[in-house]
Amino acid sequence: MPSAAPHDRLPLAFGGDYNPEQWPQEVWEEDVRLMREAGVTMVSLGIFAWSRIEPRPGAYDFEWLDRIIGMLHEAGIGVDLATPTVVPPAWFYRAHPRALPVTREGVRLAFGSRGAICHSDPDYRAAAAEITSHLASRYGTHPAVVLWHVHNEYGAPVLACYCDTCAAAFRVWLQDRYGTLDALNQAWGTAFWGQLYGDWEEIGVPRTTPTVGNPAQELDFQRFADGQARANFVAERDILHRLSPGVPVTTNFMVAPSQCSSIDYWAWAREVDLVTNDHYLITDGRRAHVNLALAADLTRSVAGGAPWLLLEHATSGVNWQPHNPAKEPGRMARDSLGHVARGSEGAMFFQWRQSRSGAEKFHSSMLPHGGTGTRVWREVVELGRRVGELSGLRGTRTRADVAMVWSWESWWAQNLDWRPSRDLDARERLDSFYEALYDRHLTVDFFPPDGLADLDPARYPLLVVPQLYSAPASVAAGLERYVSRGGTLLVSFFSGIVDEHDAVHPGAYPGALRDVLGLTVEEFDPLLPGEAVTVRTTEGEVLRADVWSEYVVPGDGCETLAVFTEGRTASRPALTRRALGDGAAWYLATRLTGADLGAVVDLVLADAGVRGVDLPRDVELVVREGESDEYWFAVNHTDAEVKVTLPDGSRVAVGAGAVEVVRAAR
Structure with a gap:
């Protein structure tokens, strides 16, 4: 293995894929000169x-x-x-x-x-x-x-x-x-x-x-x-x-x-x-910056919390989606620094010089077909300057507030044929729960199912399991230990159902998670396309649900906090809470989205004693911590200037679509 930690050897990276073999050698000297101009x-x-x-x-x-x-x-x-x-x-x-x-x-x-x-x-x-x-x-x-x-x-x-x-x-x-x-x-x-x-x-x-x-x-x-x-x-x-x-x-x-x-x-x-990662915005009408934050948080988590590197993203539009809009002015820097905020040791692109031939000739680059007179080039040069000014943050680590569980193997298993509903989608549940936490301005660390044994509730007071269809029996012990030591657990439906061989756990659903949740599920009742049901909380709030319902039977010590009010599961529990040791395990038995899911997340956050930062929607405040310094990243995805209150109580103005980075002594 290398004798030095990777970030001790690397500069704060700024640049991209370079393919000189596509160009005559007389172009190379110009490329190197322009790279220096751009701060590569x-x-x-x-x-x-x-x-x-x-x-x-x-x-x-x-x-x-x-x-x-x-x-x-x-x-x-x-x-x-x-x-x-x-x-x-x-x-x-x-x-x-x-x-x-x-x-x-x-x-x-x-x-x-x-x-x-x-x-x-x-x-x-x-x-x-x-x-x-x-x-x-x-x-x-x-x-x-x-x-x-x-x-x-x-x-x-x-x-x-x-x-x-x-x-x-x-x-x-x-x-x-x-x-x-x-x-x-x-x-x-x-x-x-x-x-x-x-x-x-x-x-x-x-x-x-x-x-x-x-x-x-x-x-x-x-x-x-x-x-x-x-x-x-x-x-x-x-x-x-x-x-x-x-x-x-x-x-x-x-x-x-x-x-x-x-x-x-x-x-x-x-x-x-x-750990390095490539990330490209998916332009399908959703809030692409939320997926960017998720990808960066997940990459950092895969790296065990250590610094990682964004090895590819795009200066503007790509060319492999059905529609490939250009990034608006300022978006390139905002995307790049958003990754840096969440742990990347720089920002790299595909690619340096835009290709004239081949399948990706319309994919944006640092040096576009239009050359140095373009907006993209000017933004590249400015971004290179900003990345260069952040060299002091190498080796610092992003501070997270809450934790989530994600498993690629469980996703593989759930995507196999003949499941109770073709509308079940673990990735959609991951996106939805992450978005709810993002909208409360919380930074997330992810963990695999086999990485929960020593999860510290003092460090992560909330653990969310958005969907874990395939869960080895050993997962239960880690979750029970986490909850009993004071953690708050939120589990969504169709979790804990099968083991690592896709065999249903013995006994009633939800199998491996039955004991920690303190309930059983007698039967699944997926909803038909277009079918929806209402859920009413004990506080009288009415929520709209779709895709899934089920026949939940709470056990001793498991309280019902919301019920289905219509459909085949009417009067059955839709949201439960079981006190266990010093903590609590919550279960959501249906699919909620948007503000409806947010209402449940707010209940669970309050139970966990977690408060989000008071910020406008689509404004981020992310912290990177070092031994002696902190870097506060205020990222504004809106089209209006905002004032952001920093951790020390001071306020900074962040322009529309802009990023401000403040360095402070710890």
């Missing part, structure tokens, strides 16, 4: 350059790479040097066509895009190790190389492959996981529909079947596919550690839950030296 401190280099580095099998061309790395180093710009293993060259696929992935339907995908990789293919693995070794041998001790960047956005656009090579590797993975066929048959519940296996060779990957296949097999295959890609990352990482000691190794995550859903980032975070 680091660029990501060589991500898609395998065919340029190795134009023919075993024939390497490093002259161009030597030159550009030398130019960047002379200009004082660090290099995040990539292993270009996301796109092997055309000659590789011609020689090794079985390295191309196969779909569930048996179609082998073609070369001509990116990320077309069977992660089990031995020829790909050997070639990836070879190119990585050559790069590390040549540049492993180069003073310009401050970070290694393995591959690119694992899981985008495809992760799983259903070829025969993967089927054989899957069988080996299953033997390592279960040991015996009896254990596998038990875990997968193969007695159902007569699926018992009598020989390992009978097991394949979950290709297209006449109707729904075995959900436990599907879930294990998702784990396997994620693990195969992670093993390839680790193989490259270990080569880099050996040949380039002391230089941290990363790969760029995409933790916003709508992106790269096939990756378990809790597991991946344990393998990287520095």
Whole structure:
């Protein structure tokens, strides 16, 4: 492992993906000059350059790479040097066509895009190790190389492959996981529909079947596919550690839950030296800045609270959504500094110079087609100046107020076929609960289900479980300990239902969470599309709910705080609270959104003794703490100037769409 913490080696990063191989060499000198003008401190280099580095099998061309790395180093710009293993060259696929992935339907995908990789293919693995070794041998001790960047956005656009090579590797993975066929048959519940296996060779990957296949097999295959890609990352990482000691190794995550859903980032975070993330605004009419905050909080949490790095975002519009509006003036800085507020050690973009050709030629960049006379360029230069002024915050940590639980594995399981309602969506519940906390100006730390055993209620007085369909039995002990020590727990419906094999926990719903919540659920009653019900609290407030209801039976010591007032579950509890030790466990048995969900969140926050900051809607106040200093980020997403009261009681004016950063002694 590197001898120094990643943030001790890196500058506060400002820059982006640089693809000089797309341009004649006379452009490079202009690029480096303009990078210096913009305050660029680091660029990501060589991500898609395998065919340029190795134009023919075993024939390497490093002259161009030597030159550009030398130019960047002379200009004082660090290099995040990539292993270009996301796109092997055309000659590789011609020689090794079985390295191309196969779909569930048996179609082998073609070369001509990116990320077309069977992660089990031995020829790909050997070639990836070879190119990585050559790069590390040549540049492993180069003073310009401050970070290694393995591959690119694992899981985008495809992760799983259903070829025969993967089927054989899957069988080996299953033997390592279960040991015996009896254990596998038990875990997968193969007695159902007569699926018992009598020989390992009978097991394949979950290709297209006449109707729904075995959900436990599907879930294990998702784990396997994620693990195969992670093993390839680790193989490259270990080569880099050996040949380039002391230089941290990363790969760029995409933790916003709508992106790269096939990756378990809790597991991946344990393998990287520095957590990095790519984030792009989803312009579908929702409040995109809330998703940005969620993504940044979740990335920081995946990093264990340590500083991380925003490795890609956009200066303006992207080009891969149905509609790609430009960012309004000031939005670029607001987005960038919003990530920094929530723990990033800088702000990087895709990409430096806008491409003239290829699939992303309309994707915005730091240096647009229009050049240095554009608004985007002027904003880039100004942002570079501001990021440079924040170098003192390196190593500080963002302070959170409350905690939430999120599990990619549970999301995989819940998204399998034949659930009680097709409208169930764990990501939607995550977004909704996060938005409710965001609107109360609370910063959130996230935890995996297996990370709750030592959660301190004094540090996190509220823990929200927005939806945890798949919960190992061990989760219950951590939650009970948290509540009994004084924590306030809020659990939403369809949580605790199945174990890690997608088997329903013995006894009544909600399975693993039944005891801590002090109730049982006799039966689910999903609502039909367009159907809604009302919920009335004991204080007389009427809330509107949809998607879900259920027959809740509270146990001893579990009080009902709201009931369904209509529909098939009329008079049944919709919101309950159970006192346990020094804390309390709340349960919400239906889907509320917007102000209705906010009303319940307010009740629970009051019970937990948590008060949000008094700020206007869409204004953030986020704190980064160091040993001697704090940085207060006031972020204004509105179109009017606001006055923000800072932690020391002073007030600062924040212009429309602007960000103010105040440094204060602790």
